[in-house]
Amino acid sequence: MADPVVRDAFYESYDRMREQLEAARPDALIVVGAEHFANFFMNNMPAFCVGMADHYEGPIEDPDWIGIKPTRVPGAPDLSRRLIENVMQDVDVAWAQEWKFDHGIIVPLNFLTPRYDLPVIPININCQEAPLTPLHRCWTFGRALRRACDAMDERIALVGTGGISHWPCTPDSGVINEEWDRDFLDKFINNRKDELLAYTDEEVYRDAGHGGFEIRTFITVAAATEGSTGDLMYYAPIPIFAVGCTVATMAVA
Amino acid sequence: MADPVVRDAFYESYDRMREQLEAARPDALIVVGAEHFANFFMNNMPAFCVGMADHYEGPIEDPDWIGIKPTRVPGAPDLSRRLIENVMQDVDVAWAQEWKFDHGIIVPLNFLTPRYDLPVIPININCQEAPLTPLHRCWTFGRALRRACDAMDERIALVGTGGISHWPCTPDSGVINEEWDRDFLDKFINNRKDELLAYTDEEVYRDAGHGGFEIRTFITVAAATEGSTGDLMYYAPIPIFAVGCTVATMAVA
Amino acid sequence: MSLYNVQKLIYQLNRDPKVRQRFEADSESVIAEFEFTDEELGALRKPDIGLLYVLGVNGQLLMHYAALHGYEWNEYLEAMREGVRQHGKVRAGVYAMLES
Amino acid sequence: MSLYNVQKLIYQLNRDPKVRQRFEADSESVIAEFEFTDEELGALRKPDIGLLYVLGVNGQLLMHYAALHGYEWNEYLEAMREGVRQHGKVRAGVYAMLES
Ligand SMILES: [Fe+3]
Ligand SMILES: [Fe+3]
Numbered sequence: 001m002a003d004p005v006v007r008d009a010f011y012e013s014y015d016r017m018r019e020q021l022e023a024a025r026p027d028a029l030i031v032v033g034a035e036h037f038a039n040f041f042m043n044n045m046p047a048f049c050v051g052m053a054d055h056y057e058g059p060i061e062d063p064d065w066i067g068i069k070p071t072r073v074p075g076a077p078d079l080s081r082r083l084i085e086n087v088m089q090d091v092d093v094a095w096a097q098e099w100k101f102d103h104g105i106i107v108p109l110n111f112l113t114p115r116y117d118l119p120v121i122p123i124n125i126n127c128q129e130a131p132l133t134p135l136h137r138c139w140t141f142g143r144a145l146r147r148a149c150d151a152m153d154e155r156i157a158l159v160g161t162g163g164i165s166h167w168p169c170t171p172d173s174g175v176i177n178e179e180w181d182r183d184f185l186d187k188f189i190n191n192r193k194d195e196l197l198a199y200t201d202e203e204v205y206r207d208a209g210h211g212g213f214e215i216r217t218f219i220t221v222a223a224a225t226e227g228s229t230g231d232l233m234y235y236a237p238i239p240i241f242a243v244g245c246t247v248a249t250m251a252v253a
Numbered sequence: 254m255a256d257p258v259v260r261d262a263f264y265e266s267y268d269r270m271r272e273q274l275e276a277a278r279p280d281a282l283i284v285v286g287a288e289h290f291a292n293f294f295m296n297n298m299p300a301f302c303v304g305m306a307d308h309y310e311g312p313i314e315d316p317d318w319i320g321i322k323p324t325r326v327p328g329a330p331d332l333s334r335r336l337i338e339n340v341m342q343d344v345d346v347a348w349a350q351e352w353k354f355d356h357g358i359i360v361p362l363n364f365l366t367p368r369y370d371l372p373v374i375p376i377n378i379n380c381q382e383a384p385l386t387p388l389h390r391c392w393t394f395g396r397a398l399r400r401a402c403d404a405m406d407e408r409i410a411l412v413g414t415g416g417i418s419h420w421p422c423t424p425d426s427g428v429i430n431e432e433w434d435r436d437f438l439d440k441f442i443n444n445r446k447d448e449l450l451a452y453t454d455e456e457v458y459r460d461a462g463h464g465g466f467e468i469r470t471f472i473t474v475a476a477a478t479e480g481s482t483g484d485l486m487y488y489a490p491i492p493i494f495a496v497g498c499t500v501a502t503m504a505v506a
Numbered sequence: 507m508s509l510y511n512v513q514k515l516i517y518q519l520n521r522d523p524k525v526r527q528r529f530e531a532d533s534e535s536v537i538a539e540f541e542f543t544d545e546e547l548g549a550l551r552k553p554d555i556g557l558l559y560v561l562g563v564n565g566q567l568l569m570h571y572a573a574l575h576g577y578e579w580n581e582y583l584e585a586m587r588e589g590v591r592q593h594g595k596v597r598a599g600v601y602a603m604l605e606s
Numbered sequence: 607m608s609l610y611n612v613q614k615l616i617y618q619l620n621r622d623p624k625v626r627q628r629f630e631a632d633s634e635s636v637i638a639e640f641e642f643t644d645e646e647l648g649a650l651r652k653p654d655i656g657l658l659y660v661l662g663v664n665g666q667l668l669m670h671y672a673a674l675h676g677y678e679w680n681e682y683l684e685a686m687r688e689g690v691r692q693h694g695k696v697r698a699g700v701y702a703m704l705e706s
Contacts, residue, residue, distance in 0.1 A: 036666035041617050042610060044292065046299050047345035053510070060621075085384045092300035092345040092390055097510040129664065130700050131338045137345055169665025170701065171686045205703050210665075289566035294517050295510060306610070313521075350610045382564065383600050422565025423601065424586045458603050463565075524624075 006236055013234035014111040021112055026157035028076045028119045029112070030083075030145070031105050032221065033161045034127035034214045036168075038102035046094035047133040048141055050087070051122040052080040058101025058109075066103055068110050073101065076119035079154055083121070086148035091141045108161045125220065127162070127213035135197050138216045142223025149224075160221035166211030180207045181235065188218050189230040196222060259489055266487035267364040274365055279410035281329045281372045282365070283336075283398070284358050285474065286414045287380035287467045289421075291355035299347035300386040301394055303340070304375040305333040311354025311362075319356055321363050326354065329372035332407055336374065339401035344394045361414045378473065380415070380466035388450050391469045395476025402477075413474035419464030433460050434488065441471050442483040449475060509562050509598050511540040512550065516563065520570040529574075555582065556589015562599030609662050609698050611640040612650065616663065620670040629674075655682065656689015662699030 021029070038060050040046060056073045063069050077097075084095050099122055101109070109120065125141075126133045149156045164184055165177040187195045196219050204212040274282070291313050293299060309326045316322045330350075337348050352375050354362070362373065378394075379386045402409045417437055418430040440448045449472050457465040515536070518525045529536045537550060549557040555572045559565070565586075572582040596602045615636065618625045629636045637650060649657040655672045659665070665686075672682040696702050 037617055037620070037664070040297065042348075042350045042613065044297055044299060044302060044347055044349050046297060046347040047341065049297060054508075081384065088300065088384055088387055088390065092386065092394075094297055094299040094347055095295075095384060096297050097295045098514070128666070128700075130703065131334065131341055131348060133345070134341055137341065141345075169669045170659075171683055171690065173665075173683060202704060210700060290517055290520070290564070295513065307608075351614070381566070381600075383603065422569045423559075424583055424590065426565075426583060455604060463600060 010234055010236065011111070016233060018112050018114075021157055021159075024157060025155060026118065027154040028079055028121060029109075029157045029159060030121045030123060030149075031108065031159050031161060032123045032125065032217045033104040033108075034217055035102050035104050035124050036128060039096070039099055040124060040126070040128075042129055044094075045126055045129060046124070047126055047137065048091060049094040049096050049124045050080060050084050051075060051099045051120075052077055052084060052095045053097045053099055056099045056101055056120065056122060058106040060100050060102050066107070068106055071106070071116055073106075073109065073116050074119045076121055076154075079119070079152065079156075080121050082152060083145070083148045086151055087141070087144045090144045091137070093141075104161055108159060112159065123220075125216045127216050130201070132201060132213055133216055135199060135216065135219055138219045139193065139197060139223040142220040143226065145220070146224040146226070158221060158224055160217040162214030162217035163211045164215065164218075165208035167209035168211050170210065172209065175209070177208055180212075184208075184215060184218075185232055185235055188222055189232050191222050191226065191229055193222070193226065263487055263489065264364070267361075269486060271365050271367075274410055274412075277410060278408060279371065280407040281332055281374060282362075282410045282412060283374045283376060283402075284361065284412050284414060285376045285378065285470045286357040287470055288355050288357050288377050289381060292349070292352055293377060293379070293381075295382055297347075298379055298382060299377070300379055300390065301344060302347040302349055302377045303333060303337050304328060304350075304352045304373075305330055305337060305348045306350045306352055309352045309354055309373065309375060311359040313353050313355045319360070321359055324359070324369055326359075326362065326369050327372045329374055329407075332372070332405065332409075333374050335405060336398070336401045339404055340394070340397045343397040344390070346394075357414055361412060365412065376473075378469045380469050383454070385454055385466055386469055388452060388469065388472055391472040392446065392450060392476040395473040396479065398473070399477040399479070411474060411477055413470040415467030415470035416464045417468065417471075418461035420462035421464050423463065425462065428462070430461055433465075437461075437468060437471075438485055438488060441475055442485050444475050444479065444482055446475070446479070508540070508542050508546060511542060512546050512558065512561065513563055513567050515540055515550070516567045516571045519574060520567065526574070554589070555585035556587070557593055559586040559589045559601075560593040560596055562597055562602060564599060564601075608640070608642050608646060611642055612646050612658065612661065613663055613667050615640055615650070616667045616671045619674060620667065626674070654689070655685035656687070656691075657693055659686040659689045659701075660693040660696055662697055662702060664699060664701075 040049065053075045054077050055075050058071055058073065059066050059068050080095075084093060087093055101122065105122055109116070113120075125138060145158070149158070164181040167173055167175050199215065201213070204215065208215075293302065306328045307330050308328050311324055311326060312319050312321050333348075337346060340346055354375065358375055362369070366373070378391060398411070402411070417434040420426055420428050449468075452468070454466070457468065461468075519529055519536075525536060533551075537547070542550065545557070546561065548554065549561065553571065553575050555568065555577065558568055558571070563571075569582055572585065577585065590596070595605060619629055619636075625636060633651075637647070642650065645657070646661065648654065649661065653671065653675050655668065655677065658668055658671070669682055672685065677685065690696075
């Protein structure tokens, strides 16, 4: 297990994030993640996919191992559809009427909506296999998502999930490049678009590993809150989780 | 069977198209089609998907019924990948390393490359279930595809396939709106972008049926040849095929 | 609203020979893998092709389910027409576009 | 190059309990459904997790194939390291990014 002091601080920052989320009284929660072959494979790998189902199921992992029992998470199919139609004016998202949540989505949900009483709209970005989604398209997507949310009557919360530097499931599993992470988070928290979009895939792979490709979820959130800066509530490398763990919020300008 | 005179004229125009294709000595052939749940379903429906496989298989239909025996069609995975990376700068295509061809792709191929000796890159546009790919995104896609092809050393031919007005597999199956078709083809052949993009889905559905959504493949080809006009080699409504059949070529400006 | 499940069942029957074999041997075992409303269940079991059409099943899927149950092409078309006479206009899916 | 097939087999084993059951009862019957090179076939059968890694299988898939064959986490990591020692750098897939 992780060092209890480190872990408890991490969990506590998640609690604060949940309180902020609840205080915002959202009608639905969009979760932007990067899954690992739970639903999407190289037979049809979308750059972006948005859920449009009545409900979702998870976790796909062993419930005992992950500590979350099999759960049906409510969706928001009508809102999903209106958001998709809006976003599609600029960004060519795939859509999905079925989706099984892996740890990347169900773990944050379990912290943030532990009673699973908030309708969820999952979004996936291909951070997994090349050709990967270009970073500047993630920016365009984040902007389109924001415009679409602003056009709805519903109050919509947006959460991004993903690791920063990590080398999951490879011989370097457990390595974390804390310096790189802190530098990236500085760019993220300060919403420095040009610097966020300047990374090349090769640089990211060399310095932050295959897991570093998940910066796409952060970049999407930064774009959706363009012009705002954020509050880094928590960051620490937690080797047993094989990744640095981050909790941060962005104000909406 | 279709009226032999009508049918033979149709097949003959396909022959002429094949001769033109062969004379152009392409290294690969892109086929832009709109399939019907052969590979893509509402669990992950891409707005655009581009094949990136070594080879493809078809037809998925009964070989006796369709008159084409099970065939392995060569792909062009390296070229596919370079095209996808280029197109992705503007358009968020899904990509696929596996693809089974249905009649929409294998029938034109059987006419145009009967020996299956030309590498093929299939592309699908969602003309099937809403939210459908917006028409103006098809234009952007066609332009991006053209730019990507122009950036390659290979000589690449582009063919669009799809019906115009038709009501496939519904109580109105067999109905053809010839007037609407001819009006659409006039816009297409003369590459009148604004008129091609002015259709709404509701209008198309009312006047040209669910099958009319396949104008997206024509619009993509028109965009890829923006500024050029075409040569309508053949059009006739063939009720037994339940669709008007078109053969047309576009010069490349 | 489990139109998605109805269409997924038919899609799998059409695209996966193993599912089709199991369905032909014991259709209930395949049907039991999905959640359906009573109306959908009744329509799938009978099968009531016309009702499935009215419920919104895409014809590019439905034609295969009809063929699997031995419908000739014209029987299939007629079944959809009869469905509309009995149950009214298509309620959901892409054919309901002009209603919504 | 049938890396796609290797990854698809592993993906299906991981995502489809029916395929996994068939594999556990008779792995050859599942393997026979795909085309593989001799090197891939050998690596899948043994299994040679290290060689599969070098051939380019994504770790997010490979870890499941290792677990299916009883590998503990550290054994899995060590098998990949041993693969690189024996067979050299990763040849294809996303981990070959800096080589190409
Ligand atoms: Fe991850
Ligand atoms: Fe069609």
